[in-house]
Amino acid sequence: MELHLVIEGTRGLAEQIHRQLRDAIRSGRLAAGQQLPPSRLLAEQLGVSRKTVAQAYSKLTFDRLIVTQVGAGTFVASRLPPQSHPLAQEDLAGSAVTRLWQGMETPLRHPLPEARVRYEFIAGASSRRLFPEAEWRQCSLHGLRRSALHRGYYAEPEGLLELREAVSRHIGFSRGVNCRPEDLVITSGAQQALDLIARVLIEPGCIVAMEEPGYPLARMLLEAQGAQVVPVPVDAEGICVDRIPDGARLIYTTPTHQFPLGMPMSAARRHALLDRAHELGAIVVEDDYDSEFRYTTQAFEPLLTLDRRGLVAYIGTFSKSLSPELRLGYAIAPPALRTALVNAKHLCDWHTPTVLQWALARFVADGNLLKHIRRCHDVFSERRNRLLARLSGDLSPWLEPLPAIAGYHMAVRFRRPVPVLQLCQLARRVEVGLYLLNACYRHPPQDDGLLVGFGAIEAEDIDPALDRVRGILEQLSG
Template sequence: MPALPTLFADLQQGDLPLHEQLVRALRTAILAGQLPQHSRLPASRALARDLALSRSTVELAYARLEAEGYLVRKVGAGSFVAIAPRQTPPRAAPLRAARALSRRGEAMQASGSCREEVNPGPNFGAGQADALAFPGELWGKLLQQRWRREGERLMRYGDPQGLPALREAIAGYLMQSRGVNCDPEQILILTSSQQGIQLAAQLLTDPGDCVWLEEPGYPGARSAMVSAGAKVHPVPVDEEGLNPVGSLPAPRLIYCTPSHQYPLGMAMSLPRRMTLLAEAARHNAWIIEDDYDGEFQYDQRPLPALQGLDSQGRVLYVGTFSKVLFGSLRLAYLVLPHALMTPFCQARAAVDGHSNQLLQGVTADFIQGGHFAAHLRQMRPLYRSRRDLLVETLASQCPTLTPIHTGAGLQLCALLPPGEEARWTVPANRQGLGLRPLSDFYLTPPDAAPPCSRHEGWLLGYGALDNASLRQLCRALGRLMGPGAE
C-alpha cells in the first residue's frame, strides 16, 4: 500500500470541510485501485497524526465510507477496503464524447436542431403569437375548475394517446373548421408538431430512404428527417406550392405546408393538392401535412385540408397549439390514418409517455366552452391589421423590400434584390431586429446548382408586435438601409 499521506497531497487546499476532502480522496484511491480490495487502512488515530487532522475528522470520514459500502470496519481488527477498483479504459485512449455517440446520435447532432428564440424582445422573430392578448385570467379560472373537479386523477400517469376529452374537442374543431376527416380515435396528443414530425420520420423511413421536402422549407422538418437517417430531396415550390415536376427520386415520405407554405407564405392550390396526392399514390408514399398556423386565415375561406381530400389514408395531419394559444403550452396533435394509430401510440409511449394531463383538460374545456372560437374571432382581425400595417410601413420605410402577399399566419416573407440579404442581415441583427434570412430555409447550398430559382429576403414576424413596435422596427430598418447608409 502506498504511504497514505502521499494520497492526500491536495488535502486542506479546497473549500470543502476536511472530513469531506478525506472521504473524496479515499474514495478516489479505492476506485483507482491504489487501495486494493481487502487492504487494511491505518487506525484512525495513526492516520489523524500522519495527516495532522483531528481523530474525529478521520472517524467521521471512515464512518461515511462504511455507510457508502467502500469500507468494512471490524471491532478489534480495523478498517478494510470492501470493493474492487472500477474498470477504467486505458489512459492512452480517453473516451471522447463525439466517439461515444451512435451514428443516429451523430446525425441528430449534425441535423441543426430547430430552436425558437427564448424571451425575444420586440423584434421580427417569426411565428410568435401575441402573449398579451391571450385571455390569461379565463385560462386561470378554467385551470382551477379542472383542478377542483379532477385534480387528483389528472396528477396520475395518463393514456399515451391523450385525454379523451381533448381528442374529442380537437376532432370536432378540425371537422368543422379545417375540413379534416377524422374521429377522436385517430388523434394522438403530442408535446409539439416537432415531436409529430420526428415520430413520423422514425416510424415511416429507414436510413437512406428518400424524403421530399419543400425548397425552401421548414428547418425543423429537415432536422427530423436527417436525424432519422433519411435522404432529403429538395422539391421546388412555386406560387401554387410544392411542385413535383421533373425526374425526382421516389419518396417514402413527403413533408409539406399546404395551408401556408413555410417560409414563402402561399397556399397550395387545389389542382396542386390533387397532383400531390396522385404522386404519393404512384410512389406508395406517406404525406405529412403540417398545418402549423392554419387557424389564422384572413382574406378568403381557406381550402379544406389535404387530409380531407385523401381517400387512401396516406396523409398524416399535424396541428399545434403553439401559435393559436401559446408556445410554452407544449401541446400539439397528429391525425393519423387508422392503420398507423397503434404503432404511433406505442412509439410515443416509448419516447416520453404522454403530455401533461391537467393542461390537456384545460385546453379541452377552453375549446368545448366556446372560448377557443372566441379567441380566434378576436385574434384574426388583430393579426390581419398587423400584417396590413407591416406591408404599408415597409412600402414607405424600406422600399427595397418586396413583401410576398400572404393571406394567413403570423409572419410574412419580404424579398430583396440580389446581394442585399448578405449585406444587411448582420448589421440589422446587431441592432436587435431579429431578421431571419431566407437563405436559412434552403437545403441546397448557395453555390450548388439550384432545383429552382433562389430568393433572397427575410421572414418578418408581426404576430407579437403592437403597432408602435412594428413602426419603430420598420423605421430602424429603413434608416439602416436608406440612402447614404453604411
C-alpha cells in the same frame, strides 16, 4: 491526526468535506488503511455539526473509499475501487453517429431570454401578454383535480377521449376538418406527430419528397430517420407535383400557408398532389400549423377533406394558437397508419402529460380557445398591416414582401443585392432581431431574403424597429 480541510461559506458543507477527503484518498495523501478522525472530533476541528461530517463519511463509504470497523474506527479502504474515466468520443463504438448529431445545425431555435433583443422579428413566437393566464390557470386546476382521480396508472397513448372529442369539434369549426375522436392521436407538439409518422413509414434509404424551401426541422427529422429527402421546388401554386420523384414513400407539405414563403396551394394543385400520391402509394403529411389566423376570405379545403383514398396524415399544433411551451399537438392518422401510430406513441413516451390534456380539454370545451384566437387575430392583423405599410412604403427600395394569407410570419425578398449577414449583425447591435430565409433551403439560393415574424413584437414597436433597419440599409447602400 489533523486533516488539512478548507471550509468555504455555509453552503454544501457535507459535499465540501466529501470532495476534499475523496481527493486526498485518490491522490494518496491519505494512504490505504490510514485511520480517519472520529466524526465528532473532525466536526469540532472544522467548526461544523457532527451530522455534516457523518453525511460526508456516509457518502465516502458508499463510494467504497472508507470502511468502518465497529469498536476500532474509520479507515481508508485497503483496496480502492478503480477510478472511472469517461470515454472520449473517438473511443465510442458509435462515434460516427455521435459526431453527426453533435455537428447538426439547429435552425429556427428561439434565443434564450438573456440573448433576446428588444425588437424580435423571430417566427413562431408570440407575445407573452397575449397568453390567457386567468383562464388557463382555472383549466389547469381542473386538470389537477381530474388527474388526481386516475393517479397511479398510465393513460391511453392516443390521448384522453375528452381532449380528442374537444379537438375534433374545434378543428371541424376552425379549420374545416372533419374527423372522429378515434382518428386522433394527441402528441407532444406537431414535431412529435411527424416523428411518429416517420417511425412507422421510413426505412434507411427510402425516398421522401419535401417542399423547397420548407420547414428545416421536418427535413432534419426525416433525414435523422434515415430518409433520402428530395427537395421539390414550389411556385405560386404550391409544390410542383410533376417534380415529385418516383419511389417517394412520403410527401411533406404545408398547403394552407406554405412554410416559409406563405402562398396557399391552389385547388388544382391539391387534386394533382393527391393523384400523384395515389400513383406512388405514398402518404401525404399535411402540416397545418397556423391556418386559424387567416386574413382574407379566400379559403381552401384541406387535403384531408379532399382525400377519398386514405392518403393524408394531417398534423396540427397548439403551439401557434396558444403557446409553444405547452408542447401539445395532434395527428389525424389515415386508417392504414392508425394502429401503428398509436403503438409508436406508446413506445416513444407512452402518452402526453395528462394534466395538460385535461386542462386543454376544458379550455377548448369552454370556448376559451376560440375567444383567444379571435383576440390574437385582431392583434396579429394590426401588426401585419403596419409591417406591410412600411414594406410597401419607405422600405420598398430594398425589401419586397411575398403574399401570405395566414399565420404570423411572412417572407421578404431583397430587391437589390444586400450583404445579408452584415445586415443581421448590424441590426442586432441596435436591438433588432432579423432572421434569414436561407435556413429553410436545402440548397440556399443566391438571392436570399428574410423570415419576418410579427407574433412576438408589439405593434407600437414595429415602426421604431424598422426605422433602425432602414438606417442600416441606407448605410450598406452607401
